[in-house]
Amino acid sequence: MTEKLHIGRKVARLRELRGIKQETLAEQLGISQQAVSKLEQSESIEDTTLARIAKALGITSEVIENFSEESVIYNIQNNYENASNNTVQQYQCTFNPLDEYRNEVKENKRLSEENKKLYESLLKEKDEKIALLKKMLEGR
Numbered sequence: 001m002t003e004k005l006h007i008g009r010k011v012a013r014l015r016e017l018r019g020i021k022q023e024t025l026a027e028q029l030g031i032s033q034q035a036v037s038k039l040e041q042s043e044s045i046e047d048t049t050l051a052r053i054a055k056a057l058g059i060t061s062e063v064i065e066n067f068s069e070e071s072v073i074y075n076i077q078n079n080y081e082n083a084s085n086n087t088v089q090q091y092q093c094t095f096n097p098l099d100e101y102r103n104e105v106k107e108n109k110r111l112s113e114e115n116k117k118l119y120e121s122l123l124k125e126k127d128e129k130i131a132l133l134k135k136m137l138e139g140r
Helices: 007-017 024-029 031-041 049-059 061-066 069-091 097-138
Strands: none
Touching: 007 031, 007 049, 007 061, 024 031, 024 049, 049 061
8 A cells, every 4th residue: 555655666666667777867857866765765755856757757747646566567468468469460371381382492493494504505605615716726
Protein backbone atom coordinates (compact mmCIF):
# COMPACT_ATOMS: atom_id res chain seq x y z
CA MET A 1 0.00 0.00 0.00
CA THR A 2 2.83 2.40 0.82
CA GLU A 3 4.33 1.61 -2.62
CA LYS A 4 1.34 3.26 -4.33
CA LEU A 5 1.71 6.41 -2.25
CA HIS A 6 5.52 6.63 -2.25
CA ILE A 7 6.19 9.22 -4.97
CA GLY A 8 9.96 9.11 -4.47
CA ARG A 9 10.14 5.40 -5.34
CA LYS A 10 8.02 6.04 -8.41
CA VAL A 11 10.39 8.79 -9.51
CA ALA A 12 13.38 6.47 -8.98
CA ARG A 13 11.78 3.60 -10.90
CA LEU A 14 10.70 5.80 -13.81
CA ARG A 15 14.16 7.35 -13.93
CA GLU A 16 15.70 3.87 -14.09
CA LEU A 17 13.24 2.74 -16.76
CA ARG A 18 14.17 5.79 -18.85
CA GLY A 19 17.86 4.93 -18.46
CA ILE A 20 18.70 8.19 -16.70
CA LYS A 21 21.28 8.28 -13.89
CA GLN A 22 20.77 10.29 -10.71
CA GLU A 23 23.68 12.52 -11.70
CA THR A 24 22.07 13.35 -15.03
CA LEU A 25 18.72 14.13 -13.44
CA ALA A 26 20.48 16.24 -10.83
CA GLU A 27 22.20 18.29 -13.56
CA GLN A 28 18.90 18.84 -15.37
CA LEU A 29 17.24 19.98 -12.15
CA GLY A 30 20.21 22.09 -11.04
CA ILE A 31 20.64 20.18 -7.78
CA SER A 32 23.14 17.68 -6.39
CA GLN A 33 23.00 13.92 -6.87
CA GLN A 34 22.52 13.59 -3.10
CA ALA A 35 19.44 15.84 -3.34
CA VAL A 36 17.99 13.59 -6.06
CA SER A 37 18.67 10.56 -3.86
CA LYS A 38 16.88 12.27 -0.97
CA LEU A 39 13.91 13.14 -3.23
CA GLU A 40 13.68 9.50 -4.34
CA GLN A 41 13.52 8.45 -0.69
CA SER A 42 10.73 10.95 0.06
CA GLU A 43 7.22 9.62 0.41
CA SER A 44 5.80 12.87 -0.98
CA ILE A 45 7.20 15.60 -3.22
CA GLU A 46 5.89 19.15 -3.70
CA ASP A 47 3.84 19.64 -6.88
CA THR A 48 6.24 22.21 -8.34
CA THR A 49 9.26 19.99 -7.75
CA LEU A 50 7.37 16.98 -9.12
CA ALA A 51 6.53 18.97 -12.26
CA ARG A 52 10.22 19.87 -12.74
CA ILE A 53 11.24 16.23 -12.26
CA ALA A 54 8.56 15.07 -14.70
CA LYS A 55 9.74 17.57 -17.31
CA ALA A 56 13.35 16.40 -16.88
CA LEU A 57 12.21 12.79 -17.34
CA GLY A 58 10.16 13.73 -20.41
CA ILE A 59 6.85 12.71 -18.85
CA THR A 60 3.99 14.39 -17.00
CA SER A 61 3.59 14.54 -13.24
CA GLU A 62 0.37 12.53 -13.67
CA VAL A 63 2.42 9.67 -15.10
CA ILE A 64 4.58 9.71 -11.98
CA GLU A 65 1.60 9.90 -9.64
CA ASN A 66 -0.27 7.08 -11.41
CA PHE A 67 2.77 4.88 -12.07
CA SER A 68 2.39 1.27 -11.02
CA GLU A 69 5.00 -1.44 -11.45
CA GLU A 70 2.24 -4.02 -11.85
CA SER A 71 0.66 -2.14 -14.76
CA VAL A 72 4.05 -1.88 -16.49
CA ILE A 73 4.57 -5.64 -16.17
CA TYR A 74 1.01 -6.25 -17.36
CA ASN A 75 1.52 -4.00 -20.40
CA ILE A 76 4.85 -5.60 -21.26
CA GLN A 77 3.33 -9.06 -20.99
CA ASN A 78 0.33 -8.12 -23.13
CA ASN A 79 2.52 -6.41 -25.74
CA TYR A 80 4.74 -9.48 -25.89
CA GLU A 81 1.78 -11.82 -26.30
CA ASN A 82 0.17 -9.58 -28.93
CA ALA A 83 3.44 -9.22 -30.80
CA SER A 84 4.07 -12.97 -30.83
CA ASN A 85 0.49 -13.64 -31.99
CA ASN A 86 0.81 -11.04 -34.76
CA THR A 87 4.15 -12.46 -35.81
CA VAL A 88 2.64 -15.87 -36.37
CA GLN A 89 -0.23 -14.39 -38.34
CA GLN A 90 1.80 -11.91 -40.39
CA TYR A 91 4.64 -14.17 -41.43
CA GLN A 92 2.89 -17.20 -42.80
CA CYS A 93 4.69 -18.56 -45.83
CA THR A 94 2.95 -17.53 -49.07
CA PHE A 95 4.95 -19.85 -51.33
CA ASN A 96 6.12 -23.43 -51.33
CA PRO A 97 9.80 -23.43 -50.35
CA LEU A 98 10.31 -26.75 -52.14
CA ASP A 99 9.10 -25.21 -55.41
CA GLU A 100 11.47 -22.29 -54.89
CA TYR A 101 14.33 -24.71 -54.29
CA ARG A 102 13.47 -26.67 -57.44
CA ASN A 103 13.37 -23.47 -59.48
CA GLU A 104 16.77 -22.43 -58.13
CA VAL A 105 18.25 -25.83 -58.96
CA LYS A 106 16.89 -25.58 -62.52
CA GLU A 107 18.31 -22.07 -62.90
CA ASN A 108 21.70 -23.18 -61.58
CA LYS A 109 21.73 -26.10 -64.01
CA ARG A 110 20.84 -23.80 -66.93
CA LEU A 111 23.59 -21.34 -65.98
CA SER A 112 26.08 -24.16 -65.59
CA GLU A 113 25.26 -25.42 -69.10
CA GLU A 114 25.59 -21.91 -70.49
CA ASN A 115 29.00 -21.51 -68.83
CA LYS A 116 30.10 -24.86 -70.25
CA LYS A 117 29.09 -23.80 -73.79
CA LEU A 118 30.92 -20.48 -73.44
CA TYR A 119 34.03 -22.24 -72.15
CA GLU A 120 33.97 -24.73 -75.03
CA SER A 121 33.52 -21.85 -77.48
CA LEU A 122 36.56 -20.07 -76.01
CA LEU A 123 38.63 -23.25 -76.20
CA LYS A 124 37.64 -23.75 -79.86
CA GLU A 125 38.52 -20.14 -80.68
CA LYS A 126 41.90 -20.53 -78.91
CA ASP A 127 42.63 -23.70 -80.90
CA GLU A 128 41.75 -21.92 -84.15
CA LYS A 129 44.09 -19.03 -83.28
CA ILE A 130 46.91 -21.45 -82.47
CA ALA A 131 46.39 -23.24 -85.76
CA LEU A 132 46.37 -19.95 -87.65
CA LEU A 133 49.58 -18.82 -85.95
CA LYS A 134 51.27 -22.14 -86.73
CA LYS A 135 50.22 -21.81 -90.36
CA MET A 136 51.62 -18.27 -90.49
CA LEU A 137 54.94 -19.43 -89.00
CA GLU A 138 55.22 -22.29 -91.50
CA GLY A 139 54.62 -19.87 -94.36
CA ARG A 140 57.67 -17.77 -93.54
